Amino acid sequence: MIRDEEILEQLLDSIRRFVRERLIPLEEQVADEDRVPDDVISEMKELGLYGLSIPEEYGGLGLTMEEEVLAAFEVGKTAPAFRSAFGTNNGIGSQGIILDGTDEQKQRYLPRLATGEIVASFCLTEPDSGSDAASLRTSARKDGDEYILNGTKRWITNAPSADVFTVMARTNPEEKGARGISAFVVDRDTPGVSLGAPYKKMGQHGAPVCDVIFDDARVPAANLIGGQEGTGFKTAMKVLDKGRLHISAVCVGVAERLIEEAMHFALERKQFGQRIADFQLIQALLADSRAECYAARSMILETARLRDQRPDVSEQAACCKMFASEMVGRVADRAVQIHGGAGYMREYAVERLYRDVRLFRIYEGTTQIQQLVIARNMIRNAE
Amino acid sequence: MKLMVSVKRVVDYNVRIQVKPDGSGVVTDGVKMSMNPFDEIAMEEALRIKEAGNAEEIIAVTIGEQKAQEQLRTALAMGADRAIHVEVDEDIQPLTAARVLKALADKEQPGMVLLGKQAIDDDQGQTGQMLAALWDRPQATFASKVDLDGQKAKVTREVDAGLETIEVDLPAVVTTDLRLNEPRYVKLPDIMKAKKKPIDTTSLADLGVEAAPGLKVTNTAPPPERQGGKKVESVDELVSELKNRGLI
Numbered sequence: 001m002i003r004d005e006e007i008l009e010q011l012l013d014s015i016r017r018f019v020r021e022r023l024i025p026l027e028e029q030v031a032d033e034d035r036v037p038d039d040v041i042s043e044m045k046e047l048g049l050y051g052l053s054i055p056e057e058y059g060g061l062g063l064t065m066e067e068e069v070l071a072a073f074e075v076g077k078t079a080p081a082f083r084s085a086f087g088t089n090n091g092i093g094s095q096g097i098i099l100d101g102t103d104e105q106k107q108r109y110l111p112r113l114a115t116g117e118i119v120a121s122f123c124l125t126e127p128d129s130g131s132d133a134a135s136l137r138t139s140a141r142k143d144g145d146e147y148i149l150n151g152t153k154r155w156i157t158n159a160p161s162a163d164v165f166t167v168m169a170r171t172n173p174e175e176k177g178a179r180g181i182s183a184f185v186v187d188r189d190t191p192g193v194s195l196g197a198p199y200k201k202m203g204q205h206g207a208p209v210c211d212v213i214f215d216d217a218r219v220p221a222a223n224l225i226g227g228q229e230g231t232g233f234k235t236a237m238k239v240l241d242k243g244r245l246h247i248s249a250v251c252v253g254v255a256e257r258l259i260e261e262a263m264h265f266a267l268e269r270k271q272f273g274q275r276i277a278d279f280q281l282i283q284a285l286l287a288d289s290r291a292e293c294y295a296a297r298s299m300i301l302e303t304a305r306l307r308d309q310r311p312d313v314s315e316q317a318a319c320c321k322m323f324a325s326e327m328v329g330r331v332a333d334r335a336v337q338i339h340g341g342a343g344y345m346r347e348y349a350v351e352r353l354y355r356d357v358r359l360f361r362i363y364e365g366t367t368q369i370q371q372l373v374i375a376r377n378m379i380r381n382a383e
Numbered sequence: 384m385k386l387m388v389s390v391k392r393v394v395d396y397n398v399r400i401q402v403k404p405d406g407s408g409v410v411t412d413g414v415k416m417s418m419n420p421f422d423e424i425a426m427e428e429a430l431r432i433k434e435a436g437n438a439e440e441i442i443a444v445t446i447g448e449q450k451a452q453e454q455l456r457t458a459l460a461m462g463a464d465r466a467i468h469v470e471v472d473e474d475i476q477p478l479t480a481a482r483v484l485k486a487l488a489d490k491e492q493p494g495m496v497l498l499g500k501q502a503i504d505d506d507q508g509q510t511g512q513m514l515a516a517l518w519d520r521p522q523a524t525f526a527s528k529v530d531l532d533g534q535k536a537k538v539t540r541e542v543d544a545g546l547e548t549i550e551v552d553l554p555a556v557v558t559t560d561l562r563l564n565e566p567r568y569v570k571l572p573d574i575m576k577a578k579k580k581p582i583d584t585t586s587l588a589d590l591g592v593e594a595a596p597g598l599k600v601t602n603t604a605p606p607p608e609r610q611g612g613k614k615v616e617s618v619d620e621l622v623s624e625l626k627n628r629g630l631i
């Protein structure tokens with residue numbers, strides 16, 4: 001749902017311009033230094049990028065899902081590390097509070113998340129619990145009006161700079177599955193919370209990831225999301241549904257950038273006395289990329305509009321995440337192929353983006369997990 | 384004091400301009416339009432003057448078609464307090480624009496009118512000067528630095544010989560050059576808020592302004608295609624090649 005065409009166009013225009021003039025020129029530097037410069041982080045906060053999806057009443061822009069994916073298409077046109085910096089505040093880090101938090105929790109956290117004054121991360125994955133998230137073992141034992149958290153969360157995006165974590169932990173040790181899990185908001189400065197060293201990754205340099213360790217960390221009962229035990233897994237799944245659409249849209253943005261880079265190269269590079277863009281085999285690579293990218297864009301917009309009407313779009317969101325992340329993988333591969341040897345060289349953006357996009361098929365649910373979600377929905381509906 | 388800033392809707396500077404086949408102008412249908420970059424610099428300067436506590440209100444003015452309100456919205460999102468849209472469907476000549484701004488200056492009594500030194504569509508570069516003449520106030524054109532000092536402004540101008548600093552009494556007309564400042568990115572929440580700021584619509588007739596008939600564009604043509612270059616082996620060869628062509 002688009003609330004006001006003219007305002008939205010101005011918003012997108014402002015984002016487009018910032019991406020083109022400010023972020024794209026810094027991509028190589030960010031990749032080399034493995035960090036987004038502080039002044040760029042401040043500018044992204046000032047621009048309002050940390051509050052895209054936070055409701056207006058809490059100081060965000062309150063973008064609808066359709067508006068949000070349109071913004072994500074634009075943000076996707078530069079290195080995903082930039083998007084990642086404000087991605088968790090808009091997505092997995094804040095949505096638990098937005099969707100299921102109490103009024104008091106919303107008041108306390110959302111206004112500061114919207115401005116980027118504080119950064120939020122999402123702690124679900126553990127060393128022994130990845131795709132099988134419902135088997136997580138981090139425990140939260142009630143003690144008076146506090147919960148005591150113990151456990152380790154693995155590969156948590158933005159944890160090194162986070163001020164607050166949305167943490168899924170088991171409040172009922174008798175209940176081994178999803179129903180024993182609750183969600184908490186945990187402040188970084190809680191005694192007993194510590195961070196591991198940042199991981200060295202394949203790509204998306206500048207988007208830091210580390211472990212978060214809870215060692216008898218005492219969290220006030222008021223920080224139990226929604227004030228209710230046993231619904232944390234549901235909260236996490238709702239958060240991921242929305243996140244999957246956002247990530248899918250970012251995949252489309254990167255794919256469009258890759259196509260642009262490949263197209264540009266194909267028009268410049270000459271072999272056998274002509275532009276390689278004039279070879280039909282190169283044209284096939286370009287055309288396949290364009291068609292698949294367009295398909296992803298269309299299904300994401302369709303699903304986003306649907307979600308603006310009714311929240312339950314798990315099956316469609318999983319279709320989008322699976323298709324868009326696999327699509328951008330193929331597009332990146334073709335973009336490197338079109339570049340030939342140059343595509344294997346650091347000085348060309350496609351080499352870097354090729355590594356960056358590999359992550360999209362893994363986090364927020366692997367492709368295989370999306371397939372399971374889709375098929376299970378199909379079977380349930382057919383039965 | 385009040386500041387008045389004029390902003391013009393022009394083809395975005397990133398667009399590759401195409402001339403209409405009949406030579407009557409350039410293609411604007413379906414083409415991205417933006418605020419003239421020099422006007423953006425004027426807007427930014429006005430904001431800085433206000434933020435430094437030297438002005439209370441910024442009024443953005445545009446003269447043009449209905450859609451030019453988009454550029455006023457941008458000005459409001461950047462931080463203008465209110466906007467005036469002088470709705471005119473025809474192309475606007477510098478003299479008409481100057482007359483409109485004079486009429487508005489009489490009405491609003493701004494301490495300074497800021498304009499881009501030129502608009503990137505027709506590169507006329509005379510509206511500010513004409514306004515100063517009609518309004519009978521000092522002008523400081525091609526500004527690369529503006530300092531306010533009570534009822535005066537010290538303005539550094541970019542001229543062929545270098546930089547020239549002049550002092551003008553306010554109210555005055557200032558036209559902005561490229562290096563005056565770097566305009567801010569419009570903040571997303573401010574774009575939402577700008578929708579609620581007022582835009583007054585008026586017309587040439589309301590302002591008692593007559594459109595200037597003086598100027599007629601007879602033809603618009605694209606620049607000639609670039610010819611392939613030639614490589615030379617040495618400086619001597621270069622010099623004799625240039626001499627052969629009568630270039631030096």
Ligand SMILES: Cc1cc2nc3c(=O)[nH]c(=O)nc-3n(C[C@H](O)[C@H](O)[C@H](O)COP(=O)(O)OP(=O)(O)OC[C@H]3O[C@@H](n4cnc5c(N)ncnc54)[C@H](O)[C@@H]3O)c2cc1C
Nearest residue numbers: 122123124125130131132155156157362363364365366368
């Ligand atoms: C850079 C990065 C950032 C991350 N950020 C976060 C974060 O912010 N917060 C967070 O909580 N997590 C985060 N993660 C974790 C991420 O969500 C998990 O890595 C992902 O869910 C997969 O879990 P896993 O790595 O344990 O793989 P596993 O679950 O061990 O999977 C290994 C392989 O087995 C397949 N597989 C597993 N189960 C099945 C099945 N039932 N049927 C078929 N195939 C199956 C998988 O598809 C995969 O191919 C991040 C990961 C990375 C790499």
